[in-house]
Amino acid sequence: MTDKIDLPRRGFLGTAALSLAAAQLGLMQSAHAQSNLPKAAPVPSTTPGTHTSLGPIKQIQAGALNVGYAEAGPADGPVALLLHGWPYDIYSFADVAPLLAARGYRVIMPFLRGFGTTTFLSADTPRNGEPAALAVDAIALLDALKIKTAVVAGYDWGGRTADILAALWPERCRGLVAVSGYLIGSQAAGKQPLPPEAELQWWYQFYFATERGRLGYEKYTHQFAKLIWQLASPKWKFDDATFDRSAAAFDNRDHVAITIHNYRWRMGLAEGEAKYDDIEKRLAVGPTIGVPTITMEGDANGAPHPAPSAYRSKYTGKYEHRDIGGGVGHNLAQEAPAAFAQAVLDVDKWGGK
Numbered sequence: 526m527t528d529k530i531d532l533p534r535r536g537f538l539g540t541a542a543l544s545l546a547a548a549q550l551g552l553m554q555s556a557h558a559q560s561n562l563p564k565a566a567p568v569p570s571t572t573p574g575t576h577t578s579l580g581p582i583k584q585i586q587a588g589a590l591n592v593g594y595a596e597a598g599p600a601d602g603p604v605a606l607l608l609h610g611w612p613y614d615i616y617s618f619a620d621v622a623p624l625l626a627a628r629g630y631r632v633i634m635p636f637l638r639g640f641g642t643t644t645f646l647s648a649d650t651p652r653n654g655e656p657a658a659l660a661v662d663a664i665a666l667l668d669a670l671k672i673k674t675a676v677v678a679g680y681d682w683g684g685r686t687a688d689i690l691a692a693l694w695p696e697r698c699r700g701l702v703a704v705s706g707y708l709i710g711s712q713a714a715g716k717q718p719l720p721p722e723a724e725l726q727w728w729y730q731f732y733f734a735t736e737r738g739r740l741g742y743e744k745y746t747h748q749f750a751k752l753i754w755q756l757a758s759p760k761w762k763f764d765d766a767t768f769d770r771s772a773a774a775f776d777n778r779d780h781v782a783i784t785i786h787n788y789r790w791r792m793g794l795a796e797g798e799a800k801y802d803d804i805e806k807r808l809a810v811g812p813t814i815g816v817p818t819i820t821m822e823g824d825a826n827g828a829p830h831p832a833p834s835a836y837r838s839k840y841t842g843k844y845e846h847r848d849i850g851g852g853v854g855h856n857l858a859q860e861a862p863a864a865f866a867q868a869v870l871d872v873d874k875w876g877g878k
Contacts (some may be wrong), residue, residue, distance in 0.1 A: 538661035562843055565870035565877050568624045571863045574767060576619040579634065584644055588665030593642030595754035598626030603699070605673050605869050607634045608663065610681020611784060612750035613856055614640055614774035616767075617680070620862035625869060633675070635666055636683060639783030641774040652779050656709070656808065660689040667697060676873045678865070680704035680857055681785070681828075687856030693804065694813040696760045699816070700872035702865070705828075706820040706846075707836035711809035716792040726829045729753070733788040743781045747772045757828040758854025817843040817875040819868040823853030823860065843875045 543775035553554075579595035594616055605625050606616045609757070615634040622632045636643040637659060638859075663686055667675065677698050679687040685708035691701040692709065718724070724731075732738035742749055753767055754761070774780075775829040798803060818840045820833060833846045845870065848863050 529575040536611070549716070550744055555870065562845060562871075563874050564589050565628075565867070568628075568863050568866050568870065571620050571624060571866075573620060573695035573860055573862055574763075576623060577766075579615060579771065580621065584642065584814040585666070586646065587669035588662055589646060589719050590662060590665070591642075591646055592635050592636055592662070592666050592669075592820065593644075593868065594633055594666070596634070598630045602626075602629045602630060602631040603873065604631045604633060604675035605873075606633060606663065606667070606672075606675040606677045606687075607681030608677070608683025608686050608860070609634070609640070609850050609858075610679070610683050610856070611637075612753055613681065613859075614771040616771045617859040618854055618862075621858050621861070621866045621869075624863065624866035628870060630869075633666075633670065633672070635663075635772060635775075637663055637686075637783075639780045640777055643777070645779065650784060653790075653798055653809060654783040654785075655790045655797040655801060655802075655805070656689060657804040658798065659686045659743050660693070661801070661806070662686075663690055664694060664697065665690050671774065672707055673697070676700040676702070676869050678702035678761055678869050680860075681855065684708050685710075688814065689791045689808060691814045691816045691818070694808060695814075695816050699876050700869075701814065701816050701818040702868045702872055704821050704823075704865075705830045705855075706822070706833060706837040707811075707814075707828070709811060710791070711805070712790065712793045713809060716793050723829070730788045730792065734792060734794055739781065739785050746775050746781065748754055754856070756822075758825065758856055758860060759827045760825040760852030761854050761856070761860050774870065775837045785829065799811060811841050812843045815840075815842040818848045819844075820871045821857055821864070822846075822848055823857050824848060824850045825852045825854045826857075828855040843872075845871075 533540050582593050582595055584591055584593055585655055609615055609617045615636055618634050625632045674697055675688040677690050684704045687701055688707060689702055691698045750772060786795050849864050853861045
């Protein structure tokens with residue numbers, strides 16, 4: 526698959542060296558940084574896959590959902606809200622969370638709607654996967670947990686949600702870590718055709734647009750997800766146990782409906798909910814983000830993503846981009862946990878928190 530295609534409309538948009546990381550993960554290849562930005566003390570070397578447990582899963586009513594989430598670190602620490610993507614889950618952060626907790630952070634890792642133990646409070650609520658709904662879910666969770674501000678960090682669907690929070694609710698975000706950069710898009714942009722070689726990478730989006738695709742994903746959910754893992758991270762040698770821990774989250778009864786709606790909505794093939802229309806209109810203009818931000822990209826990301834220069838202008842505050850080497854793919858937090866944790870610590874330091 527082509528590693529870099531400029532796809533701002535479909536959602537996978539997409540260094541100063543960290544002293545620990547070069548030896549540990551072969552990580553930092555380059556940076557595009559403001560030279561006066563401080564760095565936190567380096568996190569310890571951590572081999573990806575070291576931690577295989579997140580501890581007990583908690584539940585809390587937040588907005589339309591009963592949200593399942595894992596938590597690490599002291600209850601009174603500064604908060605890091607870590608948001609996973611599709612088709613992944615909160616185990617992406619199993620190695621990140623201990624690194625942040627050791628620095629005194631309260632780490633919150635929720636299952637997105639349609640994943641894990643997160644369920645809808647009402648059977649009548651539309652199983653809506655549009656970006657605005659996911660962002661409102663995150664704000665509702667912060668409110669339910671009585672969290673005023675957090676460093677928000679994520680990748681894939683979680684990266685898009687983190688971008689939206691930073692753009693529309695900057696008062697809730699002390700900083701942003703966004704894998705693959707600026708992921709905010711719109712239905713109008715999603716209808717525009719791309720060159721054939723670019724469209725090829727979106728084969729599953731076209732598949733999901735059909736009833737055959739919905740039925741196929743419903744029947745072969747785990748097999749489908751494993752294929753996406755392999756294509757999006759071609760150099761990540763995950764084992765069956767690692768995949769199976771996350772795959773359990775796809776057994777959520779709403780997972781297929783949320784997934785199909787998300788991709789159909791992006792192409793203008795499914796309606797959203799009217800209550801989110803104002804948010805989607807604000808997002809459709811491509812709002813800039815002024816909170817302190819670090820964007821990141823793995824050198825072996827097999828999912829569609831642009832060069833960092835394509836989204837640099839969207840970040841108007843303190844900013845740095847980090848390229849992560851060593852064969853790191855789309856699931857950057859799980860494949861390069863030290864680099865991801867370091868970015869959270871560094872971006873929070875910029876705000877003096």
